[in-house]
Amino acid sequence: MTAERIDGKVFAEGLRGRVSSAVAPFLAATGRRPGLAVVLVGEDPASQVYVGSKHKATVEAGMMSFEHRLPADTPEADLIALVERLNADETVDGILVQLPLPKHMRESAVIEAIDPDKDVDGFHIVNAGRLATGLPGLVPCTPLGCMMLLEDRLGRDLSGKSAVVIGRSNIVGKPMAQLLLAANATVTIAHSRTADLPAVVRGADIVVAAVGRPEMVRGDWLKPGAVVIDVGINRIAAPERGEGKTRLVGDVAYTEALETANAVTPVPGGVGPMTIAVLLRNTLVAAHRRAGLPAPEGL
Numbered sequence: 001m002t003a004e005r006i007d008g009k010v011f012a013e014g015l016r017g018r019v020s021s022a023v024a025p026f027l028a029a030t031g032r033r034p035g036l037a038v039v040l041v042g043e044d045p046a047s048q049v050y051v052g053s054k055h056k057a058t059v060e061a062g063m064m065s066f067e068h069r070l071p072a073d074t075p076e077a078d079l080i081a082l083v084e085r086l087n088a089d090e091t092v093d094g095i096l097v098q099l100p101l102p103k104h105m106r107e108s109a110v111i112e113a114i115d116p117d118k119d120v121d122g123f124h125i126v127n128a129g130r131l132a133t134g135l136p137g138l139v140p141c142t143p144l145g146c147m148m149l150l151e152d153r154l155g156r157d158l159s160g161k162s163a164v165v166i167g168r169s170n171i172v173g174k175p176m177a178q179l180l181l182a183a184n185a186t187v188t189i190a191h192s193r194t195a196d197l198p199a200v201v202r203g204a205d206i207v208v209a210a211v212g213r214p215e216m217v218r219g220d221w222l223k224p225g226a227v228v229i230d231v232g233i234n235r236i237a238a239p240e241r242g243e244g245k246t247r248l249v250g251d252v253a254y255t256e257a258l259e260t261a262n263a264v265t266p267v268p269g270g271v272g273p274m275t276i277a278v279l280l281r282n283t284l285v286a287a288h289r290r291a292g293l294p295a296p297e298g299l
């Protein structure tokens with residue numbers, strides 16, 4: 001059997017289109033556009049690229065984009081003061097502080113300073129708690145994007161299906177497990193201390209890999225017919241492309257996985273583009289809630 005490639009790029013374009021279409025009615029109802037503030041501390045080249053593509057996508061969706069770039073040696077208190085100004089700014093619906101932060105800052109202190117109703121990353125403990133208890137809130141972009149891809153293939157109800165999430169981070173693994181559980185899947189969270197990971201993965205109808213280890217999940221670990229979502233984005237050496245060249249691979253050995261699985265997300269072009277599209281979706285949702293408007297449908 002050859003599995004299908006789950007095209008995250010195409011799905012993300014569709015979601016971005018639906019977000020864009022909802023901006024005009026929001027503007028008509030409120031007299032302003034939804035606004036996203038992105039804060040970047042330091043000069044990490046990868047972070048600069050991500051922040052640049054977020055800005056471009058925000059503007060393309062018809063929303064306001066506010067970029068704040070601070071030097072790497074900014075005191076934590078100054079960053080928190082900026083977050084507090086953004087909390088108080090009525091034109092800002094979403095606040096994203098790009099991670100990782102420089103070592104001298106406590107990420108948790110910075111995240112907890114964000115107004116939970118503007119926390120479009122869904123990283124604030126209030127949003128983590130809302131997700132865990134089934135209350136409406138803002139859900140982290142990457143897991144929500146993964147869930148949308150799964151729903152598209154398997155429907156909204158995952159009753160009777162077993163899911164394994166590999167990785168237990170607060171930004172992907174844990175919220176992913178909560179979303180799968182809320183959809184009635186039977187959920188296992190595996191991690192670096194799990195015994196016989198291949199055997200655990202072989203039992204799963206749904207595999208979400210989010211560990212950051214290039215091509216760790218092999219094709220022969222998969223249950224025939226499994227749906228595989230690869231969150232990993234790893235840059236590895238690619239000498240076959242020439243000296244010093246690199247390429248991106250996921251946490252799943254993609255070509256092997258295609259032999260056994262039912263469907264697999266590629267890297268790049270899978271979960272990554274969904275993350276940015278969901279960020280725009282979360283900003284739109286936050287804007288509607290803050291304005292007291294009902295959530296736009298079909299998002």
Ligand SMILES: Nc1nc(=O)c2c([nH]1)NC[C@@H]1CN(c3ccc(C(=O)N[C@@H](CCC(=O)O)C(=O)O)cc3)C=[N+]21
Nearest residue numbers: 050096097098099100121268269270271272273275276
């Ligand atoms: N507060 C915060 N929120 C984040 O959401 C956040 C963050 N910090 N820090 C960094 C990570 C990483 N991240 C990605 C978003 C899009 C792609 C993406 O679109 N990737 C493309 C292309 C990758 C490439 O070509 O380099 C793809 O997978 O097809 C990847 C990674 C968001 N992050």
